[in-house]
Amino acid sequence: MPLNSSSPGSACRARPHRPCRQCVIAWHNLKLKIFRSMKTNYKTILIGLPVLILTFFLGWWLSPGGTPSDHDEAGEAAPEKAASTTWTCSMHPQVRQPDPGDCPICAMDLIPLTDDDDGADDGELPRLRLSDRAIALMHIQTVPVQQQAAHASIRLTGRVAIDETRLYTVAAWFGGRVDHLFADFSGVQIRRQEHLLEIYSPQLFGAQEEFLQALQASRERGGSAARSLAEGAREKLGLLGLSEAQISVIEASGEPTTHLTYYSPVDGIVMERQVSTGQYVETGTPLYTVVDLTRVWLELEAYESDLDRLRFGQTVEIKVLSYPGEVFEGRIAYIDRQIDARKRTARVRVDLPNENLRLKPGMLATGTVKVRMGAGGILADMDLAGKWISPMHPQIVKSGPGTCDVCGMDLVPVEELGYFAGAGGGTEDPLVIPATAPLFTGPRSIAYVRLPDTERPTFEAREVTLGPRLGDVYPVLAGLEAGEQVVVHGQFKIDSELQIRGRPSMMAPERGDADPQEADSAADPRDAIDRADFAAGVDTSFGDELRPLMEAYLALTEGLADDSLSAAQAGLKSFHEVLLEIGQHRLSGDAHVAWMERYESLHEITHAMAEPATIENLRSHLQALTLEVERIYVNFGAGQLPALKRAFCPMVDGDQIGTWLQRGEVVNNPYWGAAMLRCGEVFDVIGTQEEDGL
Template identity: 45%
Template sequence: MASWIEDKRNIGLVVLSLTCLLLLGLLLNRPGMPPPREDDHQHDASSAEATIWTCSMHPNIRQPEPGLCPICGMDLIPVSEGSDSDGPWSLTLSEHARSLAQVQTAPVERRHIAHEIRMVGKVAFDEKRVGDITAWVAGRIDRLFVDFTGIEVREGDHMVELYSPSLVTAQQELRQAVRSVKSGPSSMRKASESRLRAARKKLGLLGLSSRQIEMIERSDQPTDHLTIESPMEGVVIEKHLNEGAYVNTGSPIYTVADLSRVWIILDAYESDLAWLRYGQEIEFEVEAYPGESFSGRIVFIDPVLNPRTRTVKVRIDVPNPNRKLKPDMFVRAVAHAMISGGGKVMDPGLAGKWICPMHQEIVKEGPDACDVCGMDLVQAEDLGFVAESTTEPPLVVPASAVLVTGERGVVYVEAGEAPGTYEGREIRLGPETGDFYVVTSGLEEGDRVVVNGAFKIDSELQIRAKYSMMYHPSAPEDAPNLVVLETHAPFRLSLDAVYGAYFQIQDRLSRDDLASAHKAGQDLAGALKKAAVIHLDAKGKIHWDRIDENLAENLDTFAKAPEIEAGRAAFEAVSEDIYRMAMQFGSSDAVRVLRFHCPMAFDNKGAHWLQNHESTANPYFGASMFACGSQVEDLAETRKAASDAPPPKAGGHDH
């Protein structure tokens, strides 16, 4: 009886289960029920495809499994197998993705772009219009007619009364010559007239004017006092002596400056020099006359840069008829410049004009002589000016389109006929003018570049482990164009100590040990002094002296670094000097020199350093990112390739 009850219970459970399954099937297949979506498993399929893992900061790292980046320690991210279908440095975005990224493009075009350069400076004396009033004969100052500075004098005004006994002898010679001409025999007249001319000239050389000499000829009594007159018009800016002082021949008594013309001395930053040329018109204001504008032309650009301020002196020569501009007044100036396709600033007003090479303020319509020095004028084009009508406008690109990282400029160009495909390009930039960059290579007129959304495109490429502004094979290949020299083995052997000391600095900085790095810096300075330069030829010594001088200065900066961050910044300059040394002079077979690059150093600007082993030891981050960076060059191989390369053809150009 119990068995029958148990079987009946089991049969009931089976029937109940079948009933539930039937009801579930009816619900799933009832009319209006949407079929399962095909992309329900798309995530799983995508995960299955993501068999490659990479680092967003070092896309060259590719591993089959997730983990940490062996360089910087960041988490690896998955990369889809199909992400490279657009090419290593291109990306295709759908219309919806372009809208989300707010991508906008603009054409690359040729146009003349105006640039505003602002400068500051001071009013200064015109050095060509400053003169000294001196004693032409030794004597004693009995009277100073101008006894304080600031007095305006005119040409011929009396300035000093000077007692000089030597004047008496010269005057007696003049009177005797006059008597000989008047009462001497006619046979001696020519000789007497010659003596008279010589006596007059002698007094003229003693500082007497022709009027004073005539007065002496008419006077019967000689005088032992000389009145010195002003030879020029101007303002007395300095009084050198007082009454009663004895002077020698040539001793300055006054300094007089003619303020009818003055100089405006401006400070221009070296980055602005590409926009400045001789003859360019400058507008300026002074604090004393707010709202009033003055103008002048550039007549001189100092050939020497001030190393402390990183500025160059620019001079303007301007008229000052009302004496409103006074020396040492503060000046604010602005220049409106245009740049040509060849990179030379144009001054349309100078087209076809003639200018004096020595006095650029002298500008005339045709060939002539300079009013100041008498030199022949030359055409403006001979001094570097380019007429607007004779040159092609430069190729320009909006500044918002350029991603600048270190020494590289990157833009994204709309590629192909299909919309939404963008390709990265490295370009070479010329001067910047606020809203535009001049492009010297890398783009062509008509290319459409991304002016909004370029950074988002670049970020997506980094995520997909493609080329980007942060990583590109050409990025580290920025070696300067150095002359590879053939050197003797004894000299290369003497450099082993230099390289060894440098590698000690690099190693200590990678271990965050600034004190030991400073000690290694001293060793490097000592090793430089022991280099066997006696084995270098004349050409080699010239190149060595340049490197040695720069390296000594950079080592001094490194030695004075108070903290490790400053030391690392100075070490970068030292590294560039050692790199140049290794490239030009080589090393012995016992030393291996490898060049490394870290794109994240110095706020993602990137930096290089040298090592003698292949395991990365980053001196710019130390323990925080010890292995960040990668080897980009073996200098022995680079030197060999440069030595094996055929020499350039005569008259050729390296493109």
């Protein structure tokens, strides 16, 4: 058998170690042909024997113990090359072996992997080197870190409220009896100096007599003493609530009046009438409460995570449900110094003009604050650039120093309120990265950066400090520099590659010299969550906040079991409201990340269940809702919530299995209602407390 350049032997001669698989197969095939030929025709033995001998010498020559010089020379160089070669699987990169062979997971042939393919860590920052083909397959995209203006819109919700500075109480200046009410019901609109009521008072009658006598004595006797006595009597009437016009009428008539008419001190609405006809009152008794609604407040609720971007004097665009399509404007007049412990929100008050009285206290409204963030977290408001503002009344803004038209206080520069008044651009703008770039794991934020001037594409993990999200970007406070290429698509694949190689990554920052053979099991991100850290982020009061959520879920399922659409919708509405009250930013650490996932998922599910408003739509989303509720129950309510029964029905949507949570042992199937109320089985208990349900 001639050995040409394409024969297995020639291909194997260049190899520095044992014969290749192709040569071994060819050797066995040749022996098989010879023995078959010998069995078929005895005469061929004479021919086959020399061939067999030749084949024997060929195999001996190809074996590792052969003597040709080229094999010896190659063998001498083999140890050095083998020492720098690691064999891995193209489908399971966590598999690494010093020698070639088959993958222990999928049985595929291992391929060589040099140290350069893995990527080395310089210092404490994990790096990963990839080929251009790998980058294309992983769809990795990068953008430069830029210094630019960052804009965002903060959406707040609240209600229209009465301006407390325009609330007036009309009180009795003296004791007497209410004889007549002119403003005789709450809600009546009155003008300044319009009559409100008439009071009879002996005390007032005596004061008038005293004034008339002093006035007569002053006219008859003259002298400074008499005039002083008359002026004192006049002032006494003024202190009893009589106006100069009323005193002049008494002076002109010379007769005391037995009744006094009270007049409104302001334009407004009678908010409350507090007396009735015939009622006796004493000095200081409240008679009416009057409110001026030409200016109103809008009381909004802001999450504590948004407070850093809100400032006194910011313009707020307001939309009211009663007037679709219309936009009202006001300025932030007050930000509460205290956080509501239950809602985790702070009250933000906006001062609104209301000349036409269209805005009524109690109306629901939403406010939008458009924010431009500068470097260092300073807010930029170009409309206020170089202006002066009242520290008490934000609607008073002037182009220069002066005093407030309302309270007389000195105006202050807007820079003192946390704004910068530059023209924008330059160093005043922050470094920003797209919102898709960072990866979050509790308090840590990771971004992957493509390093410049490397022979092969190299990506480095950076721990970055970010400001609050502004629209589609995050401001970078530390960790990145302008111009660096940050990964915006494919970073999860990079992080996963680091995990399966046993390298430090987002979910396993402490992992470094892990055994590659154990990397497969360690690569599961759930295994990287520290349960102690997770539990530390959940305070004991959180279980109490979850109780109403579970009650609402049970009300929903029980309504479905009763075929009551109204009861089920009420349970869904209550579930959504409780979820909003708990809010997104309730926990910390790993627990915060897990709760955010559950919160967003539940938010989407409840919206999908709300429309269309049919019992079939509610039942179609019940399985997804139940799975999320179970996750919340196990991860956040363990040991704090009472036990519930887990039940299933094998006949949901034909042949699908549907599960739900319920209070008792008797099956109440929410998927079928009365049609098959007892279809299913209770198969498990969720929770640890020894109580019979919530």
